[in-house]
Amino acid sequence: MDHYSLHRSYQDHVSVPYKATFSARDDLNRSYCSFQLKNVFALPSMRFLISLLIRFVPRKHLQRLSHHLLRVVAIFYLGDRVECPVCKHTYRKFLPYGRVSRSNALCPNCLSLERHRLIWLFLQKETGFFTENLRILHIAPEPCFIDRFEAVHGDKYITADLESPLARVKMDIHDMPFPDASFDVVFCNHVLEHVKDDKLALGEIHRVLAPKGWGILQIPMYFPLPDKTFEDASITSPAGREKAFGQRDHVRLYGKDYPKRLRQAGFSVSEKYLTGILPDTLIKRHALPPSEPIYFVKKG
Numbered sequence: 001m002d003h004y005s006l007h008r009s010y011q012d013h014v015s016v017p018y019k020a021t022f023s024a025r026d027d028l029n030r031s032y033c034s035f036q037l038k039n040v041f042a043l044p045s046m047r048f049l050i051s052l053l054i055r056f057v058p059r060k061h062l063q064r065l066s067h068h069l070l071r072v073v074a075i076f077y078l079g080d081r082v083e084c085p086v087c088k089h090t091y092r093k094f095l096p097y098g099r100v101s102r103s104n105a106l107c108p109n110c111l112s113l114e115r116h117r118l119i120w121l122f123l124q125k126e127t128g129f130f131t132e133n134l135r136i137l138h139i140a141p142e143p144c145f146i147d148r149f150e151a152v153h154g155d156k157y158i159t160a161d162l163e164s165p166l167a168r169v170k171m172d173i174h175d176m177p178f179p180d181a182s183f184d185v186v187f188c189n190h191v192l193e194h195v196k197d198d199k200l201a202l203g204e205i206h207r208v209l210a211p212k213g214w215g216i217l218q219i220p221m222y223f224p225l226p227d228k229t230f231e232d233a234s235i236t237s238p239a240g241r242e243k244a245f246g247q248r249d250h251v252r253l254y255g256k257d258y259p260k261r262l263r264q265a266g267f268s269v270s271e272k273y274l275t276g277i278l279p280d281t282l283i284k285r286h287a288l289p290p291s292e293p294i295y296f297v298k299k300g
Contacts, residue, residue, distance in 0.1 A: 070095070074108035085286050086112045086120045086144050094287055099247060104287045112144040114289040115189070115218060120145075121286070122274050122294050127214075129185065137208060139173060139188040141166055158183075173201045178208045186215035193219055193250045202265035209299045217262065217295050219254045222246050226255035259295070268300035 079092025087110035097105035123129040141159040150157045161167035186205050192198045231252040238248035245253045259269045271293040275283050
């Protein structure tokens with residue numbers, strides 16, 4: 001008789017009190033395992049793990065894998081304290097995110113961050129994006145938006161990027177392969193801080209935007225914002241760039257003069273503070289960034 005059979009035979013013949021002991025021990029083991037799993041996904045551990053992945057795993061690989069991995073993690077965050085307006089899923093809290101970790105930031109279902117949820121609500125409340133017939137260019141498309149935007153606009157929704165595996169068109173933002181006035185809407189969020197020449201990139205966005213077109217051009221917000229955008233081409237090491245610009249692959253740190261840079265490219269610019277008109281309960285419910293404006297541009 002093998003060890004397993006001997007063990008089962010022994011359990012079959014023990015008295016009821018001993019069987020109860022086995023049952024209690026099994027319950028205790030299950031509880032212990034559950035406790036250990038919760039500890040693995042506890043906030044400090046998750047903050048460290050996500051921060052490590054963001055810092056050292058290339059973005060294109062994260063985009064391919066993170067969605068599947070976080071679906072598993074989401075089980076341990078089930079609840080109803082926060083709600084993602086993009087995918088409508090609710091949790092007891094969102095996941096931490098960032099190189100310098102922010103708590104309650106990342107939706108584990110659709111991967112929206114605070115800024116994405118802010119943009120989604122702005123599009124719903126302040127534009128005709130979800131109802132009008134529009135030609136759209138989405139540069140460096142965010143995973144939380146791609147399928148949802150495409151479901152509304154179909155083939156008129158074009159995604160483009162130099163490296164992202166999620167983008168339909170591979171392109172350099174400094175030299176876009178589109179005719180003048182090709183799009184009614186352009187999204188370019190958290191891209192300009194990465195590119196070699198943001199003035200040339202902005203000029204290209206202005207060129208492909210239709211005369212009555214509009215765009216949302218977000219940047220990282222490192223508060224307190226410096227008065228002037230800081231650039232230094234001599235800083236080339238990843239560590240040096242992280243120290244100077246906030247991230248290893250950034251080449252500038254934008255300041256309060258960012259709207260002026262947009263106007264110099266030919267845009268009219270509005271800084272829209274959506275959180276200024278939303279109730280505090282909704283800001284908290286959706287975990288929105290309280291001080292971040294939407295940089296809403298039109299072709300002037």
